[in-house]
Amino acid sequence: xxxxxxxxxxxxxxxxxxxxxxxxxxxxxxxxxxxxxxxxxxxxxxxxxxxxxxxxxxxxxxxxxxxxxxxxxxxxxxxxxxxxxxxxxxxxxxxxxxxxxxxxxxxxxxxxxxxxxxxxxxxxxxxxxxxxxxxxxxxxxxx
Amino acid sequence: xxxxxxxxxxxxxxxxxxxxxxxxxxxxxxxxxxxxxxxxxxxxxxxxxxxxxxxxxxxxxxxxxxxxxxxxxxxxxxxxxxxxxxxxxxxxxxxxxxxxxxxxxxxxxxxxxxxxxxxxxxxxxxxxxxxxxxx
Numbered sequence: 065x066x067x068x069x070x071x072x073x074x075x076x077x078x079x080x081x082x083x084x085x086x087x088x089x090x091x092x093x094x095x096x097x098x099x100x101x102x103x104x105x106x107x108x109x110x111x112x113x114x115x116x117x118x119x120x121x122x123x124x125x126x127x128x129x130x131x132x133x134x135x136x137x138x139x140x141x142x143x144x145x146x147x148x149x150x151x152x153x154x155x156x157x158x159x160x161x162x163x164x165x166x167x168x169x170x171x172x173x174x175x176x177x178x179x180x181x182x183x184x185x186x187x188x189x190x191x192x193x194x195x196x197x198x199x200x201x202x203x204x205x206x207x
Numbered sequence: 208x209x210x211x212x213x214x215x216x217x218x219x220x221x222x223x224x225x226x227x228x229x230x231x232x233x234x235x236x237x238x239x240x241x242x243x244x245x246x247x248x249x250x251x252x253x254x255x256x257x258x259x260x261x262x263x264x265x266x267x268x269x270x271x272x273x274x275x276x277x278x279x280x281x282x283x284x285x286x287x288x289x290x291x292x293x294x295x296x297x298x299x300x301x302x303x304x305x306x307x308x309x310x311x312x313x314x315x316x317x318x319x320x321x322x323x324x325x326x327x328x329x330x331x332x333x334x335x336x337x338x339x340x341x342x
Contacts (some may be wrong), residue, residue, distance in 0.1 A: 088236070093271075095233055095236045096264065097222055097223075098274060099275060100278045113288075114291050115263060115266055115267040115291070118267065119237055119238055120238075121239060135241045136241055136242050136250075136253050139243075139262070140262035140263065140295050142293060142294050143262070143293040146289065146290050147287070147290070174254070204253075204254070
C-alpha cells in the first residue's frame, strides 16, 4: 500500500475558501491559552498565533482519505509554519494542499510512511501569500 | 518588561493537565476530529496505549507561550514569529501535566531564535518548537 502512496506525490486537494470569524479565533485562542498575538505587543481580543492555521487542515484530510487511509492511522510527526503576513478575523482566504513527499521507513512492528503535505494560504482580496504550512504525518501499516 | 540577553532561559511553567474535555474542545476549535484523540477503543485498536492529545494542541500551547514570552522583552518590539518548526517527539496522554520552557538563541542582531519544549510530569520532552523571529 505504501508503494502506491509514492505514485500520488503531487496530488492536490480542492481549493477551499474560508473565513475565520472573531468568535472562532477567540475560541481557538482560549482553548490554547493564547493571551497575546504574534504581531503586536498588546493583548488583542481575537488572538492570532501562527498555529491557528491548523484550523485549515481539510485539504490534508481529503488527501489522506484519497489515499485510502483512515485518519486514525496517522500521527503528526512535524509541523512547520512560515508566516508572511498576519491573519485577521473575517479575512477571506483560499488554500489548497499538495502531497509533496512520501518517505518509507521500517518501525518496530509496523511499516511507516512519512507523508509530507504543503499548504499555501492566500488572502483573496489582493492574492497576498499569508503563510505556508508544511506537515509531516506518519502512517503506520499495521500487520 | 526586560531586555533580552542570549543567556536568558525561559523557566518551565505548567499549562495544565490533559483532560478529555480539553481534547474535545480542541477538536471543535481546530476541526481535527481524529478519533484517537477522543475514543479509547479506537486508540487501542490503532495500537496506542490509550487516547492521546492532539500534537497541535501541545504545539499551540507552545506557540501561545512563545508570543507571551516575546511580548515580555522591550528590545523585541517590532519582532514577530516568522517561522516555527515543531517536532512531535513523544505522545501526550490523558492525565499528563504539561510544562513549557526553553531558551533563547541570539544568532546576531537580525536573527533571534527561541526554542521551547513541552515536557510531561516525568520530565520527558513531548514536543519541541524552534521559532525564528523576524523584524
